[in-house]
Amino acid sequence: MAGTDAVDGDGGATQERRGTSGLIDRVRASAREVAERHALPICAAGTVLLLLAIFYYPVATVFRESVVVDGRATLSVFWAVLADPFYFGELARVLTGTPPSVVLDSLLSGDPRLGVVGFTAYQAALSSVASVALGLPAAYLLSRYEFPGRRTLRSLTILPFVLPSIMVAVGFVATFGQNGTLNTVLGALGLGQVDLLFSLEAVVVAHAFYNAPLVARVTTAAWESVDASAVETARSLGASPTRAFCDVVAPQIYPAVVLGTVLTFVFTFGTFPIVLALGGFELATVEVFVYRLVRDLEYAEAAALALVELGISLALLYAYLRYEARHTVAAEGIRPLPRRPLRPPSLSVRELAPRVGLALYVVVALAVFVAPIASMVYASLTGPTGPTLAHYEFLLERQVSGASFQVQPWDAVRNSLLFAGAALAVALPMGVVVAVLTTRRYRGRKVLDAVAMAPLAVSGIVVGLGLLRGLVFGVEVGGTRVAVGGALAIVAAHAVAGYPFVVRTVAPGLAGLDRSLVESARALGASRARVLADIELPLVWPAVVAGAAFAVAISIGEFSATVVLASGTSQFTMPIAIERFIGRRLGPATAMGVVLLVVTSASFLVIDHLGGETDAF
Structure with missing residues (x-):
């Protein structure tokens, strides 16, 4: 009997444990279900709060300086x-x-x-025209001809977004300077020297280096979306090839050209490193003067001038987003125009003429796109007496000397990589969340898209100044002054600069997914967060990885905000080191530029290797 009681007791205890375990499992399942149901709203709220803290509040702090002087509004x-x-x-x-x-x-x-603002708009307009003039032939080549390496060349149109602007400026100094490769070639041909440095022409060409590939990329995508059957119909009705192009193809291409032109204008209107290195004081733009005013501690005037710049840039950016929404070309169910072989099957004039034009364009493109980078590498390996490694030895000696007042090359590399890793941890989830929010159909989505893309229109100088005045100097919260260190502020600035590119790479993939997959999963009881994690993100994983590569590369090359936040500190990065060197000796600046090129390219390729081809912008 006692044994029976013992067995009953053990059975009761086991049953009680099973009941307790089942209760715990149900509680866990319920908590998991609640967490999944509210995960996306919580992430959205967190992203909004983070953007308010590291972007909108600092920028508002800057603009407050222009209307509040000595504690009173004016x-x-x-x-x-x-x-x-x-x-x-x-x-x-x-x-x-x-x-x-x-x-x-x-x-x-x-x-x-014209004044400073007028000249800034003037050089931005010239840069936009030059970018379109260089970008359209590239788009024609990539969309209408088939040749070995075409896909690789198309992928290379994304490079300007990952090449640091200060490094490109060094390349242009090495190319167009008094002792640059251009004058070396002209001297070898017995021609006179030219001095393009510190000229408007050099600035415009440098801007075209960055933005012509952007024009080519968006125009190529539009050209590849033209339905061949529409062109064939026009031809069958008696239209000539020129008439068919003007009436069918051109109307579908010119919106992309307009988009590329507007984006180029916005980017070059807020230009800073290139003008700082290539333009000199006489060609200074709004951004350069804002920086000078900040250095002179004229914060109110700097804020007012920055507000003017922001108003112009945001207006153009908002117009771009609305124009994009109205002129988006649906590529589903179309038959693209067939590409012709680049090598003509016959030697007729009609076949050779466009190819001769493309050959001339390739010569110009090589001079604009390849010469600056090649000149920088060449200048880093040569000296007055010929080939040398003295410029790299200088960097090593500077590192070994360890003088506190000097920029240490290895410290600059280390800081750049650490900041890039930290910025990626912030920018990637922010970008993915914003991409999800801006690809859902609801009223006000375009306004949210414009607000989320505001960092593209706000200059790095303004962001850096806002973080300096708003967070580094500290803010009063409940009677306690809260301040962050310079390193955290730099990470915040880099995240702000990088996350829009994550959005622009991930959002098109999410918008193009088959909605029936999402609807089927939701009908089977999956939460919105579970559908996003298990279905949507795996399908757009290459775009997510590409966005991560953008964020890292942009962080490594960021200069405008960093030069404000790193002044007077040891938190200098590779672009800051180049700027310090270029004002003294070109050789070490080119050597540091090569180091920056290698680190940026390696970081981008390592991360992007995990993903695939994407169509940012």
Whole structure:
């Protein structure tokens, strides 16, 4: 009987443990279900709060400086900037009471005063024209001809987004400088030297180096989306090849050209490192003057000028997003135009003419796109007496000397990699969440897209100044002053610069997914977060990895915000080191530029190797 009681007791205990275990499992399942159901809203709220903390609040802090002086609100500083002919040229006279007709006559004169803002817009317009002129032939080549290496060449159009601008500036100095490769070649041919450095031409060509591939990329995608059957129908109705192109192909291409032009204008309107290195003070843009005002501690005037720049850039960016929404070409169910072999099957004039034009374009493209990088590498390996490694030895000696007032090359490399890793950890989840939010159909989605893409229009100088004034200097929260270190501020600036590129790579993939897969999973009871994690993200994984590669490469090459936040600290990066060197000796600057090129390319390739081809922008 006692044994029976013992067995009953053990059985009861086992049954009780099973009941407890089942209860725990049910509680866990319920908690997991609640977490999955609310995961996406929580991530969205966290992303919004993070953006407010590291971008919108710092930027608002900068603009507050322009309207709040000595503790009281005033528009005097902002008005003074608008009415200053130094900044707005002839247009400033309108605010001082000059009749508009008189101002218009002055603007139409042979040599009108443009002011800093007018000159910035002028050089941005020239850069946009040059970028379109170089980008369209490349788009024609990539979309209409088949040749070995075409896919590789198409992939290379993404390179400008991962090449640091200060490094490209060094390459252009090595190419167009007084002792650059261009003058070396001209001297060998017995021709006179040219001095393109510190000229508007050098700035425009350098901007075209960056933005012509962007124009080529978006235009190629549009050209490949043209339905061949529509062209064939026009031809069958008697249209000539030129008429068919003008009536069928061109209307589907020009929106992409407009998009590329607007983006180029926005990017070059806020230019900084290239103008700083190649333009000199006489060609300084708004961004350069904002930086100078910050260095002179004229924060109110710098903020007012930055507000003008932001207003122009945001207006153009918003117009671009609306235009993109209206002119997006659906590529589903179309038959693309067939590509012709680059090597003509016959020697007819009709077959050879476009190919001769493309051959001439290739010569120009090599001079613009390849020569600066090749010149930088060449200059780093040569000296007055011939080939040498002295410039790299200089970097090693600088590292060994360890002087506290000097930039240490290895420390710059280490800081760049650490900042890039930390920025990736912030930018990648932010970008994925924003991409998810901006690809859902609901009212106000385009406004959210414009707000989320605002960092593309806000200059790095403004972001850096805002983080410096708003977070590094500290902010009062409940009677306690909260401040962050310079390193955290730099990571925040790099994350802000990188996450829009994550959005622009991931969002097209999410938008193009078959919605029936998502709807089927939801019908079977899967939560929104589970569908995203198990179905959507695995299908767009190459785009996610490409976005990560962008974030890392952009962080490594970021200069504008970093130069503000790293001033007076030891948190310098490779671009900062190049800027310090280029003002003293070109050789070490080119050697550091090669190091930056190797590190950036290796980081991008290692990460992108895990993903695949993507169509950012």
